[in-house]
Amino acid sequence: MAAITVFSPRTLPAVLKHRAVHKLGLLALAAAVLVPLANARWTGGAWPDALTVDLTKPLTEASTWIVDNRDTHPLFLYFFGHVSNAIVLAVRAVYLVLLAAGWAGVTALGALVAWRVAGLRLALGTVAAFLTCGWLGMWVPTMQTLALMVVAVAASVVVGALLGLAGGLSDRLNRALRPVLDTMQVLPAYAYLLPVVLVFGMGVPAAVLATVVYAAPPMARLTALGLRGADKEVLEAVRSLGATARQGLLTARIPLARKELLLGLNQTIMMALSMAVIASVIGAGGLGDRVYQALASVDVGAALAAGIPIVLLAVVLDRVTGAAGNGSTSAEPRRTGWLYALVAALAIAVAGRLMGRLDWPDAWTVRIAEPVNRAVDWMTAHLYSGVPVIGGTADWAAHFTTWVLNPLRDGLTWLPWWSVLLLVAALAWLIGTWQTALTAVLVMAAIGVLGVWTPALDTLSQVLAAVAVTLVIGFATGIAAARSDRLERALRPVLDVFQTMPQFVYLIPVVALFGVGRAPAVAAAVVYALPAVVRITTQGLRQVDAAAMESSSSLGATSWQQLRQVQLPLARPALLLAVNQGVVLVLAVVIIGGLVGGGALGYDVVFGLAQGDLATGLVAGAAIVCLGLMLDRVTQPTERRTKKGA
Amino acid sequence: MSEAVLAETPVFSVNGLWKVFGPKADRIPADPELTALDPADLRARTGCTAAVRDVSFDVRKGEVFVVMGLSGSGKSTLVRCLTRLIEPTAGTLAIDGEDVRAMDKPRLRELRRHRAAMVFQHFGLLPHRTVLDNVAYGLEIQGLGKAERRARAAEVVAKVGLEGMEQRRPSQLSGGQRQRVGLARALAVDPEVLLFDEPFSALDPLIRRDMQEEVVRLHREEGRTMVFITHDLSEALKLGDRIALMRDGKVVQLGTPEEIVGSPADDYVREFVRDVPREQVLTVRTAMRTPTDGDAVTGPAVAPDATVSEAIEAVARAGEPARVVDEGRCLGVVDADGLLGVVAGTAKEAV
Ligand SMILES: Nc1ncnc2c1ncn2[C@@H]1O[C@H](COP(=O)(O)OP(=O)(O)O)[C@@H](O)[C@H]1O
Ligand SMILES: [Mg+2]
Numbered sequence: 001m002a003a004i005t006v007f008s009p010r011t012l013p014a015v016l017k018h019r020a021v022h023k024l025g026l027l028a029l030a031a032a033v034l035v036p037l038a039n040a041r042w043t044g045g046a047w048p049d050a051l052t053v054d055l056t057k058p059l060t061e062a063s064t065w066i067v068d069n070r071d072t073h074p075l076f077l078y079f080f081g082h083v084s085n086a087i088v089l090a091v092r093a094v095y096l097v098l099l100a101a102g103w104a105g106v107t108a109l110g111a112l113v114a115w116r117v118a119g120l121r122l123a124l125g126t127v128a129a130f131l132t133c134g135w136l137g138m139w140v141p142t143m144q145t146l147a148l149m150v151v152a153v154a155a156s157v158v159v160g161a162l163l164g165l166a167g168g169l170s171d172r173l174n175r176a177l178r179p180v181l182d183t184m185q186v187l188p189a190y191a192y193l194l195p196v197v198l199v200f201g202m203g204v205p206a207a208v209l210a211t212v213v214y215a216a217p218p219m220a221r222l223t224a225l226g227l228r229g230a231d232k233e234v235l236e237a238v239r240s241l242g243a244t245a246r247q248g249l250l251t252a253r254i255p256l257a258r259k260e261l262l263l264g265l266n267q268t269i270m271m272a273l274s275m276a277v278i279a280s281v282i283g284a285g286g287l288g289d290r291v292y293q294a295l296a297s298v299d300v301g302a303a304l305a306a307g308i309p310i311v312l313l314a315v316v317l318d319r320v321t322g323a324a325g326n327g328s329t330s331a332e333p334r335r336t337g338w339l340y341a342l343v344a345a346l347a348i349a350v351a352g353r354l355m356g357r358l359d360w361p362d363a364w365t366v367r368i369a370e371p372v373n374r375a376v377d378w379m380t381a382h383l384y385s386g387v388p389v390i391g392g393t394a395d396w397a398a399h400f401t402t403w404v405l406n407p408l409r410d411g412l413t414w415l416p417w418w419s420v421l422l423l424v425a426a427l428a429w430l431i432g433t434w435q436t437a438l439t440a441v442l443v444m445a446a447i448g449v450l451g452v453w454t455p456a457l458d459t460l461s462q463v464l465a466a467v468a469v470t471l472v473i474g475f476a477t478g479i480a481a482a483r484s485d486r487l488e489r490a491l492r493p494v495l496d497v498f499q500t501m502p503q504f505v506y507l508i509p510v511v512a513l514f515g516v517g518r519a520p521a522v523a524a525a526v527v528y529a530l531p532a533v534v535r536i537t538t539q540g541l542r543q544v545d546a547a548a549m550e551s552s553s554s555l556g557a558t559s560w561q562q563l564r565q566v567q568l569p570l571a572r573p574a575l576l577l578a579v580n581q582g583v584v585l586v587l588a589v590v591i592i593g594g595l596v597g598g599g600a601l602g603y604d605v606v607f608g609l610a611q612g613d614l615a616t617g618l619v620a621g622a623a624i625v626c627l628g629l630m631l632d633r634v635t636q637p638t639e640r641r642t643k644k645g646a
Numbered sequence: 647m648s649e650a651v652l653a654e655t656p657v658f659s660v661n662g663l664w665k666v667f668g669p670k671a672d673r674i675p676a677d678p679e680l681t682a683l684d685p686a687d688l689r690a691r692t693g694c695t696a697a698v699r700d701v702s703f704d705v706r707k708g709e710v711f712v713v714m715g716l717s718g719s720g721k722s723t724l725v726r727c728l729t730r731l732i733e734p735t736a737g738t739l740a741i742d743g744e745d746v747r748a749m750d751k752p753r754l755r756e757l758r759r760h761r762a763a764m765v766f767q768h769f770g771l772l773p774h775r776t777v778l779d780n781v782a783y784g785l786e787i788q789g790l791g792k793a794e795r796r797a798r799a800a801e802v803v804a805k806v807g808l809e810g811m812e813q814r815r816p817s818q819l820s821g822g823q824r825q826r827v828g829l830a831r832a833l834a835v836d837p838e839v840l841l842f843d844e845p846f847s848a849l850d851p852l853i854r855r856d857m858q859e860e861v862v863r864l865h866r867e868e869g870r871t872m873v874f875i876t877h878d879l880s881e882a883l884k885l886g887d888r889i890a891l892m893r894d895g896k897v898v899q900l901g902t903p904e905e906i907v908g909s910p911a912d913d914y915v916r917e918f919v920r921d922v923p924r925e926q927v928l929t930v931r932t933a934m935r936t937p938t939d940g941d942a943v944t945g946p947a948v949a950p951d952a953t954v955s956e957a958i959e960a961v962a963r964a965g966e967p968a969r970v971v972d973e974g975r976c977l978g979v980v981d982a983d984g985l986l987g988v989v990a991g992t993a994k995e996a997v
Contacts, residue, residue: 237766237828240731241763242760242784247787
């Protein structure tokens with residue numbers, strides 16, 4: 001009996017192999033027919049010119065038309081104009097309120113909210129975080145970012161909750177929304193920037209809208225999920241007492257979905273922060289802009305001074321909203337507490353005002369930029385290269401570029417275009433269904449049609465290298481953490497912090513360490529994707545059925561045998577999910593790496609924005625979307641399973 | 647129950663009721679060829695499940711009407727059809743003579759708010775509310791003010807024995823206590839009829855017995871009409887004034903506990919009631935014979951609806967046959983032989 005439990009995982013791959021051979025055979029057959037045809041017509045390795053559609057002209061025309069008509073056309077005057085004005089006004093208003101409250105008032109308010117929601121420790125943490133922001137001389141940019149965040153989060157929550165409500169109440173809408181939201185979830189943040197810039201131009205409205213588009217989906221998903229997940233019998237009981245649909249929604253379904261709603265709020269806030277920082281490339285201002293400007297002139301010290309407040313903001317926001325989701329449910333006894341908290345915050349704000357201490361006093365700031373830059377200079381001088389035996393960080397980066405990235409990129413571009421499509425098809429079909437394979441091939445082909453085959457393969461090579469490194473380190477760490485409670489406990493807080501940091505922030509340390517180029521972009525991507533991969537791997541291995549583990553140890557399996565024969569095969573779904581997540585996260589940062597010399601598609605987007613050449617940027621953005629879809633589908637183990645899990 | 651009660655309009659009057667799940671369910675009750683099929687064939691042919699098939703019964707005022715059957719026999723579906731929590735496919739259904747299937751939405755809500763309240767197997771409590779607010783929930787739905795509904799809820803909470811727990815949350819209660827909350831919530835709206843869907847199946851045996859006694863007590867005190875679903879025969883026999891036994895969506899027998907145990911309608915029912923201690927269900931009427939001249943007039947008196955086991959005790963103690971006496975009139979005599987025959991199951995089956 002035990003033997004069956006232990007060895008059944010090994011029979012699984014056998015079945016799989018059988019099906020896999022089947023699929024590969026079919027694919028080979030299709031290739032044998034199609035490839036000679038394609039080869040005869042369009043020879044050569046790169047994507048044939050005959051099959052591309054040049055969108056530059058129409059896109060340029062469209063963008064010129066929009067620029068010309070922005071002030072006259074009724075669509076802009078009466079719709080986009082109002083939207084834009086409303087956003088500017090709202091952000092401005094929040095910003096002024098924050099300034100009027102003064103640093104003492106804002107800090108007090110933040111601390112009291114944290115205290116009510118999450119307890120004393122987080123309140124102290126909030127105070128420390130705000131004070132650090134001021135101390136680093138970043139009070140004003142922090143308030144700018146906060147003002148933008150407040151407006152963007154409010155809009156995202158409203159939009160997301162409404163969409164989620166629709167999806168939660170109507171099966172039809174849910175079926176329509178679900179795939180769209182799923183897809184939006186895997187797209188890199190960068191893809192959203194250009195379309196909004198096209199319509200709104202650079203500036204705060206575009207930044208807020210891009211943030212809303214990026215941050216609303218998790219709210220929508222989780223709202224719908226929460227509303228749908230309500231205990232059926234509770235709802236039946238509510239109905240049996242004669243509740244109207246509205247009563248049922250307000251008194252049962254929404255309160256029952258509380259956990260999901262708060263989780264949605266948490267995710268929306270975190271994604272909004274991430275995007276608000278990235279949106280500095282389209283004129284968001286605030287902390288992100290400081291980082292962006294500093295990175296552009298490779299001023300690591302200044303980037304760090306703005307990066308630290310971003311991290312602190314992220315950690316505080318995540319902990320406080322997370323605590324709200326885990327907290328107990330009682331609402332009423334707390335009302336008076338909230339009242340006291342508000343009054344106290346107001347009192348502190350007024351006191352600050354009366355003492356004329358609204359702005360953060362200059363005397364209380366430290367300039368960390370210079371010492372940091374001196375340290376970086378020292379590093380550049382001593383650690384970059386020529387360190388005996390181990391070489392230097394810049395040497396490593398150069399070696400990585402020469403020995404890994406270049407051959408990979410050259411190899412990919414050398415491959416005939418149809419063989420790339422075939423590879424994509426084979427991979428996607430082996431793991432998923434023929435539908436996923438078809439989508440993957442079509443979006444990959446779309447990249448060729450858009451005429452950005454070569455830069456896309458460049459980006460792809462960086463993604464593949466980063467994913468490979470991430471998976472090697474991530475699986476090793478994950479396995480180690482799954483086998484040692486001590487290691488897991490030690491890792492947990494580190495992973496928690498890393499998982500909350502906005503993507504942008506990761507560029508700062510890698511630029512300090514490796515300078516600019518493709519290797520630093522890959523390094524940032526690895527660091528960004530690692531925590532998720534480690535966490536999913538550890539959880540997957542730990543959740544392996546205890547009975548199977550027990551029966552295998554009762555058979556005297558060594559722990560290595562146990563890992564190889566029981567844990568890894570049974571954790572296969574989790575490992576595949578880790579791969580999928582790793583790929584999606586890596587792509588997001590590799591694209592942003594365009595800012596620090598990563599080149600390829602990410603650079604095209606930045607270039608397009610910087611030069612006002614929206615056509616180039618839009619095409620690159622579309623290619624990023626396609627690449628994201630392709631990578632997601634290729635690594636998505638049978639759609640159904642992921643759907644259920646989500 | 648006397649004749650006067652029987653003459654009243656039944657609380658529920660169900661006639662030829664069908665509930666079919668699946669695609670194009672409407673055609674099935676109307677098609678004699680399809681209705682003749684057994685469940686497996688029907689599913690194979692049409693993809694439909696007939697959960698309730700042509701069920702008819704009346705629930706009389708003040709009685710405990712038990713619907714019993716194995717899991718999957720359609721009990722839950724049937725009881726949900728009564729307030730149209732599940733929409734019936736065919737048949738007629740009336741409450742106090744009023745056609746339920748013809749009711750519009752507001753009328754139906756009115757029915758659910760004031761006339762029939764339900765108690766669920768897994769309680770269906772709102773986890774984010776206190777016990778008191780759970781109990782008051784039905785009143786809140788009706789639009790009552792906070793103070794009034796809480797005052798009324800507090801009374802009901804006391805009635806089901808949960809004083810002092812008003813401010814707890816469902817997660818802080820044991821299973822039995824949670825079901826008391828469920829019961830209180832249904833009682834709080836003061837409904838004409840209580841519907842129970844296997845309310846005690848999820849509880850431990852000892853707690854279950856407590857709860858059953860609670861229901862018996864409530865019924866004795868208030869005389870409220872109850873429709874009680876269970877898969878547990880002993881529960882059915884203990885609580886039911888009348889029992890409808892369901893199988894595959896059909897009612898195979900409807901009668902008093904004594905009729906079901908004493909004269910099973912078919913082999914299925916006979917198999918079902920085989921292990922029932924008959925002497926505790928059957929009344930002395932089953933064992934009674936007409937008095938002959940030889941019978942003494944001195945024997946102990948027992949009531950006609952006393953159980954056989956009670957009569958056995960009386961006969962054994964007196965050492966002579968007992969007289970069955972109703973309002974001073976002697977209906978018959980039970981002796982040791984007759985009683986033994988009932989216990990052994992060799993006596994002729996009563997009608
Ligand atoms: N919503 C539904 N859709 C399809 N079939 C159902 C549905 N609800 C119940 N059934 C089927 O109807 C039959 C009776 O179910 P139910 O009334 O729950 O039985 P019971 O309560 O006696 O266990 C079962 O075969 C069940 O599978
Ligand atoms: Mg049931």
